Amino acid sequence: DQQVKQNSPSLSVQEGRISILNCDYTNSMFDYFLWYKKYPAEGPTFLISISSIKDKNEDGRFTVFLNKSAKHLSLHIVPSQPGDSAVYFCAATPMRNEKLTFGTGTRLTIIP
Amino acid sequence: EPEVTQTPSHQVTQMGQEVILRCVPISNHLYFYWYRQILGQKVEFLVSFYNNEISEKSEIFDDQFSVERPDGSNFTLKIRSTKLEDSAMYFCASSVRQGNSPLHFGNGTRLTVT
Incomplete structure (x- = not known):
């Protein structure tokens, strides 16, 4: 089941720079997307x-972009901080459905 | 900030034994879930629960599994006759409503079946 894919298992970014995490999905029924962080x-x-x-949602240092035609979403973190080092999961669900489908995660390491 | 609480944090059991994993969801949330993550694999959905009944379950959630809300605060996952392959992190989650509402997860119970 590869309905939600995170193709980069790991990413290293210098502190203060932008971190960009990517996620692709295949199920056209998905219409609500989430990012989770896990320590x-x-x-x-x-x-x-x-x-x-929507195609963009912003909350402080975090911005999520959605490209429906490409079935692609990304999470931007700027500026990146050492506390952002964690595994990031994207997840998706049809709007009225309660079942989240998760990606495999990307391990983000912020280099001081 | 309110949080989902799970106990125990780690449970070791012998194959064939029954285990009960416990969760206290966020108090004003109405929808409850169990997910699991086998080591090295994705977080995967097991079951959702609303209004004292199962609203959806995955193929994984077979007759070996059951859920219950025995009182106004606890939400439990029972695994009868555990198997080695049930070893995983089990996460409880809750949400305030269905749809367009993020799930809030507990810190999980690590179940080890020997």
């Missing part, structure tokens, strides 16, 4: 979401 030994922490009626 070791903790559960996923909700970061930001976007519904398919």
Whole structure:
């Protein structure tokens, strides 16, 4: 089941620079998308979401972009901080559905 | 900030035994979920629960599994006759409403079946 894909297992970014994490999906029924951050030994922490009626949503240092025609979303973190080092998961669901489909995650490392 | 609480953090059990994983969802949330993550694999959906009944379940959630909301605060996942392949992190989550509402996850229970 590869309905949600994160093709980069890891990413290293210098502190203060922009981190860009990417996610692709194949199921055209998905219309609500979320990003979660996960530290070791903790559960996923909700970061930001976007519904398919928008192409951008911003919350502080975090911005999510959605390109429906390409079935692609990305998470931008700027400026990146050491505390941002974690595994980032994108997830997707049809709007009225409760079942999230997760990607495999990207491990982000912020280099001081 | 309110959070989802799970106990125990780690459970070790022998194959064939029954385990109960416990969760206290966020108090004003109405929808409850269990997900699991086998080591090295994706977080995957098990079951959703609303209004005291299962609203959706995955293929993984077979007769071995059951969920219950025994009182106004707890939400439990029971695994009967555990198998080695049930070893995973089990995450409880809750949301305030259905659709366009983020799920908030607990820190998980690591289940080890020996």
